[in-house]
Each structure stands twice: as C-alpha cells, then as structure tokens.
Amino acid sequence: MSKALFKMEVKANYKLFLLFAGILTLYVSVISAMYDPKLGNSLNEMAQSMPELFAAFGMSNPGTTLLEFLITYLYGFLFLLIPFLFTVILSYRLIAKDIDQGSMAYLLNTSYSRKQIFLTQLFVLVLGVFVLLLYACSLIVVCCEVMFQGELELLKxxxxxxxxxxLHLFLISLCYFFSCLCNEAKYAIGFGAGFGIVFFLLQMLSQVNDKIDWMKYLTPFTLFQPDALIHYEANGFAGILIFAFTSIVFMVFTLYRFKQKDLHL
Structure with missing residues (x-):
C-alpha cells in the first residue's frame, strides 16, 4: 500500500464523506427522536392502512423495544441504501474514473505497482464505508443515551x-470488481449500481406479498437478518460468514483481473 496515494485520496474525497455523514445525521437524529413505545399502536395502524408500502421498506413491524424500532426504520432500508450509494460514488472516483480517463496508465508509470494501487484504493474505499457506518452507529448511541438512557441494548x-x-463489505467488493473490470466508467457505475439496485428491488418485492416471497432467494440482502443477529441465532451469523467469504473471493479475483488488464492512455 502507498501512504502518499492514500493521503491524496483521503484529501480528494473527504467532502463526499462529509456529505453522506450529514445525510445520515439528519435521518438518525430524526428517527431516533421518534421512538415512543406509546405510539406503537398508532404506527401499527398506519402500517395496516398501507401494508404493501410499509412491507416493501421493511417497516411493517415497529417492534416493542428501542432496538427493534431502530431496526425497522433504519436497518431495513436507509442503512442499506445510503452507504451503498456512497460506495458506488467513491468506487467510481477511486478507480473507475482513472481507468476511463486513461490516467491509471500514467499512475502505473510511477513507482507504484498494480498491486499497491489496487490495495490502496480498496483500503480507502473500505475505510470510508467503515468510518461512515461507525459514525452513524456512534450517533445512534449518543442520541439514544441522551433521549432514552439505558434503553438501547448495546451488545446486541x-x-x-x-x-x-x-453486508456492505460484500457490496464494496461487487462495486470494486466492476470498477476494475470495465474500461468505461458508465459501465462500471451501471453494473455496480445496477446489480445493487436490482438486489434492493427484489428484496422489497419479496416483502410485499407472500406469493412472490421466493424472490428473497435471488438477493444477497436476505442473508442480512437483523432479528436473527440480535437474538444470536445461527442463521444470522451464517450470513456474516457468507458475506465475508464471498467478499474475499471477489477481491482476490478482482486483483488477479486488474493485474492482467490492458490499460489505455
């Protein structure tokens, strides 16, 4: 990994990070403040009035605890989509843009090897998403401790x-794969974002109606099971292992393809 390249990319992309951190700050603070066990019946009545819409976004059951409420209104949609959009944009800026514009070939004429460039850009991407999620989670803890002291089950x-x-590590590996594989940025973004959006849509559709719930087997988002995780169930942890394994496989294969890739000026 190159420290100089790492510093350069962090300076070039920190404003993008701040933008998405600001978006998450807005949603986290507002939704956390909405929690009120007394409003559970009202929220259930609202969900029953528009069952398909609430089910599509994974919001059909507000739960009875603070953690269940957060899972319903943050982890069913917003914490999946917003970091994913950040991944798509940052992946483009780190690698797809340089390949598309031909500047990657010039970068390779420096003292950096392909492996160094690949690992440095990947590290910036993973670190960016990790810090974004860490910030959002820390903000949730702060908001909940201020407004609902002691109600958030921290270990769960x-x-x-x-x-x-x-889950997002898997999405990172997917977007990074297409960013390295495609010679044109439009295809890198199209395939990376396209597959992710299709996965989102399949997940949403599978939750709308029992007749099409078979669609959940066509999307990796099914492997992310918040309820199973907070109850320490085996299928929840199995999803984590599958995401970890497939991410490593994707990244190793992507590195191999990147080292063999012909880069134009």
Whole structure:
C-alpha cells in the first residue's frame, strides 16, 4: 500500500464523506427522536392502512423495544441504501474514473505497482464505508443515551452493526470488481449500481406479498437478518460468514483481473 496515494485520496474525497455523514445525521437524529413505545399502536395502524408500502421498506413491524424500532426504520432500508450509494460514488472516483480517463496508465508509470494501487484504493474505499457506518452507529448511541438512557441494548446493537458492515463489505467488493473490470466508467457505475439496485428491488418485492416471497432467494440482502443477529441465532451469523467469504473471493479475483488488464492512455 502507498501512504502518499492514500493521503491524496483521503484529501480528494473527504467532502463526499462529509456529505453522506450529514445525510445520515439528519435521518438518525430524526428517527431516533421518534421512538415512543406509546405510539406503537398508532404506527401499527398506519402500517395496516398501507401494508404493501410499509412491507416493501421493511417497516411493517415497529417492534416493542428501542432496538427493534431502530431496526425497522433504519436497518431495513436507509442503512442499506445510503452507504451503498456512497460506495458506488467513491468506487467510481477511486478507480473507475482513472481507468476511463486513461490516467491509471500514467499512475502505473510511477513507482507504484498494480498491486499497491489496487490495495490502496480498496483500503480507502473500505475505510470510508467503515468510518461512515461507525459514525452513524456512534450517533445512534449518543442520541439514544441522551433521549432514552439505558434503553438501547448495546451488545446486541454491536452484533447488529457487525452484520451490517459485512453486508456492505460484500457490496464494496461487487462495486470494486466492476470498477476494475470495465474500461468505461458508465459501465462500471451501471453494473455496480445496477446489480445493487436490482438486489434492493427484489428484496422489497419479496416483502410485499407472500406469493412472490421466493424472490428473497435471488438477493444477497436476505442473508442480512437483523432479528436473527440480535437474538444470536445461527442463521444470522451464517450470513456474516457468507458475506465475508464471498467478499474475499471477489477481491482476490478482482486483483488477479486488474493485474492482467490492458490499460489505455
């Protein structure tokens, strides 16, 4: 890994990070403040009035505890989509743009090897998503301790967010694969974002109606099971292991393809 390249990329992309951190700050603070066990019946009535819409976004059951409420309104959609969009954009800026514009070939003419460049850019991407999720989770803890002291089950919350990170690690490996594989940025973004959006849509559709719940087997998001994680069930941890394994396989294969790739000027 190159320290100089790492510092350069961090300076070039910190504003993007701040933008997404600001978006998460807004959603986290507002939704955390909405928690009120007394409103559970009202939220259930609202969900029953529009069952398909609430089910599509994984919000059909607000739960009875603070953690269950957060899972319903943050971890069912927002904490999946927002960090994923950050991944798509940052992956483009780190590698796809340089390949598309031909500047990657010039970068390789420096003292950096392909492996160094690959690992440095990948590390910036993983670190960026990790810090973004860490910030969002820390903000949740602060908000909950200020407004609902002692109600957030911290150990279960930690396990939940470990699972969330490994889900996003898989999405990172997917986007990075297409960013390295494609010669044109439009295809890198199209395939990376496209597969992720299709996975989101399949997940949403599978939750709308029991007749099409078979679609959940077509999307990796099914492997992320917040309820199973907070209850320490085996299928929840199995999802984490699958995400970890597939991410490593994707990254190793992507490195191999990147080292063999013909880069144009």
């Amino acid at each position: 919350f930690l396990v939940l967010n470990i699972g969330l990170f490994f």
